[in-house]
Amino acid sequence: AQRVTQPEKLLSVFKGAPVELKCNYSYSGSPELFWYVQYSRQRLQLLLRHISRESIKGFTADLNKGETSFHLKKPFAQEEDSAMYYCALRKGGSEKLVFGKGTKLTVNP
């Protein structure tokens, strides 16, 4: 079965510092990986997906199949980046998403 692991429940950094939110997955096939973000009192929204290989709000994530990881990175964190971040996996050809437990990022001034 597929599984997504986000080892950090909480992550706190200072404004301007680099940030990395870790995500590891287990799946034997070719997955699609996503990062979703949920700002305070807002709905879950897609941040980025690995197949698009784009940078959104300064965030990037690279799929490392050897390490089965899809870590989310930003070189200079901003206070408005404070939110819950969820990593998610989808099997190839499937519609269903499997979510990690999320990491709460706090960017301090």
Added chain:
Amino acid sequence: GAVVSQHPSRVICKSGTSVKIECRSLDFQATTMFWYRQFPKKSLMLMATSNEGSKATYEQGVEKDKFLINHASLTLSTLTVTSAHPEDSSFYICSAGRGTDTQYFGPGTRLTVL
């Protein structure tokens, strides 16, 4: 992105009653809608997948007779929690999508069963 709404945003009910939650895709036709449950400080757990005009597919461990899902049109799916009990209190979130396209999430419904 597309907009998905949920109604009501929060509901409080007595134990033993049934509660219906609506999920609507406002500006696109969703062939598939998903229902999730989110416990405090935990991840989203997929409950079921519903396709328009067909029976929902429930995840293992989810009671289909307790959580009735209807997907009558390409823009509306409903989740009915039947004979609700306090342990059903949770945050219920729907999402809508078309095949393997991006899923768009609703704002969620907070259910409290007294």
